[in-house]
Amino acid sequence: xxxxxxxxxxxxxxxxxxxxxxxxxxxxxxxxxxxxxxxxxxxxxxxxxxxxxxxxxxxxxxxxxxxxxxxxxxxxxxxxxxxxxxxxxxxxxxxxxxxxxxxxxxxxxxx
Numbered sequence: 001x002x003x004x005x006x007x008x009x010x011x012x013x014x015x016x017x018x019x020x021x022x023x024x025x026x027x028x029x030x031x032x033x034x035x036x037x038x039x040x041x042x043x044x045x046x047x048x049x050x051x052x053x054x055x056x057x058x059x060x061x062x063x064x065x066x067x068x069x070x071x072x073x074x075x076x077x078x079x080x081x082x083x084x085x086x087x088x089x090x091x092x093x094x095x096x097x098x099x100x101x102x103x104x105x106x107x108x109x110x111x
Contacts, residue, residue, distance in 0.1 A: 036054050039051075064087075
């Protein structure tokens with residue numbers, strides 16, 4: 001998220017841009033793996049449900065990512081980075097508000 005927010009601001013330094021893109025790429029590669037492992041570990045009795053939820057999450061993310069193309073076409077690349085950073089901050093705020101610490105997906109799915 002930090003790389004996404006700082007990239008438009010630091011575009012004058014090639015070394016900083018390369019470092020920010022490397023951080024962004026590492027996070028981009030790690031997040032799906034961590035999400036998949038977390039889902040599978042949180043509900044070992046429902047692996048199919050976890051897999052379906054993971055695939056749905058990835059597909060919805062790709063669909064929302066296509067909105068970035070519309071932003072690039074109408075406003076520009078720097079605005080797309082700012083919009084992505086804003087969405088990342090919004091996502092972080094939503095995650096922080098969840099009160100499910102110590103609760104597994106299995107417990108959440110049970111009536």
